Amino acid sequence: MATRLKEVDVVIVGLGWTGGILAKELSEAGMRVVALERGVMRTTNPDFSIPLVRDELKYVVRNALMQNTARETLTFRNRQSDTALPMRQLGSFLPGEGVGGAGVHWNGVTWRWTGIDHTLRSHYEQRYGRAFIPADMPVHDWPVTYKELEPYYDRFERTAGVSGKAGNLRGVTQEGGNVFEAPRDRDYPLPPLEPSYSQLIFAEAAAASGYHPFSRPVANASRAYTNPDGSRLGACVYCGHCERFGCEANAKGSPHITVIPKAMAQPTFELRTHSWVTKVLLDSSKKKAVGVLYTDVATGQEYEQPASIVALCAYAINNVHLMLLSGIGTPYDPSTQKGVVGANYCYQPGGAEQGIRMFFEDKIFNPFMASGAFGVALDDFHASEQFDRGPVGGIGGATIIVGQSNGRPIQTRPVPAGTPRWGAEWKKATAKWYLRSMAINVTTSNMPNRYNYYDLDPTYRNVFGQPLMRLSYNFLDNDRKVFGYISQKALAIAQAMKPTSMNGPGALGDYSIVPYQSTHNTGGATMGATPRDSALNRYLQSWDVSNVFVVGANAFPHNSAYNPTGPVGALAYWVADAIKGRYRARPGLLT
């Protein structure tokens, strides 16, 4: 029997970036907020202090900051005719667990999604005709415009301490920035980091080919910085232990050093760790949430936390899972294409597996001298409207990237194709090429497809006996066209750099859930203009249960060639403002 607790104004499920932003904003506005986090508390000191944090075995091989698949995972299949099987080890993507969530272990790439991403369907229909979008691609426009979100992007960039250089200030193109970005009101709070040698020679080759290289925007502080809330960030020391680690120098914009401590300073805020929410509780009408049910995983005790507002702020996959488990919104059915919850799952083709790995006899790159996110990017094949998709025959684009996120000794062993996989020859090759190798990645957008979706698994269950999420997903024809076209452009730049040899680019075969690619899982509970094609309205409110807000990358109708955290953070501020302002005064569906 669950113990019923005292009602609060807001219960937040999951305390990462989105939960942290809501927790701070709403508790500062005087609302009584409880955050339920299934993982543990974490702070930079002592959890991420050196030398202990630089432990590749613990954090990378054994995934210390990630969800434990023995308690909860998902099942996976490439196609309808397959039987989905549980993912028993993490691989392709890494949902975080614990206070700070994925905001602790991310690399920090912080794009603003731009022009076309907000108006994808209308853009393609207008420019290429209605028939250009296949019938099995249920893409729709965002219900929020870039212009509306611009100040919220700015807020997130300033909170997270983003280093970058503007490419378009109020419509005026800026030399050295991303000339294809949408207009911004002001520059980034911090200048770009120092580029690596690999980035410099790539930028030179790309510029010589007529492209527009720039330093991509990153939440790795290029110098010490105090954000507008008074949170202090240190300067990045290029230690190369960023993604999958917490930052020892507080240089990576993360919720556990910014918004979460600010929320915790509020008397109206309470954090409960080890608190695993199993269900959102609805009243008999099924139109209103009355709170959540959760289990203290340290004691096994079950609690009911009543609340006027339920904010789902867990990892995107888990947000959708909770909606399906709780009966919020109509589950998506691919056979009829009716229902919305679970639809529009997208990923991001073009991980390291498909990238171009180059080897130079005469160059030393020092790969261990690295920041998680710093990199040189080309947006000529994504945000650029000059890039004609007609000859590609596909929708979307790709960013071409040279980063240098790490040279961790256990897993960073690049060797030319044809090298034996073990033995003396392999040892010789890995010693020779470790310092002399760099990579170009082609990060490709991903359009939704009728058969790429989530539902509840009919067989497998989590530690609480609840059905696991089932993911049905594959790379499709559109992905192969777009990735294929742009990876050839990247290959031409690579060839111009005259490496001794190179591997790749790889081909897009079936999607494999085994090798790491990116933690950029989007969709499943999308925002849209009507309840017919989306689960959430423009304030990320469930169309069906209006006091449930579902905040995260689950809301994106498609996935961009950009990383997702920029708009995830911006949308969290946008939602917080809507709740503090209009919703609080007058609950119900906001318009």
Added chain:
Amino acid sequence: MNRSRGLLAVLAIAVIRFAVTSAKAGVDPDKGKAVFEQCAACHSLGEAGDYDGPTLKSIFGRKAGSLEDYRYSAAMKRSAVTWDAMTLDQYVTDPQAFIPGNRMAFAGITDKAERDDLIAYLAIATK
């Protein structure tokens, strides 16, 4: 053996450099205040507060790793360093070279003039 000899060499050079440059005019605590912004993300000059590093209040003359309410690395505690202008200069030049294995996540300040300004500022601001 090699490591301690290397350390001795570093110390000797630092001592010589310090002796030379500290005689120079032009050390500017105001500039040092700007340099200190790099440190301020983790270090308070006053009360301990919610900082990840120990407070620098009254640091001159303090034995390294000796504040009771701060959890230091073992390396810092057994360093046998007492903080003064010279040891601070050596530490800030290359923290991991001066006290290997300490927990401060900072790459160091290579510019001697910047370090001099910083230490001049600290001499005033940590009193």
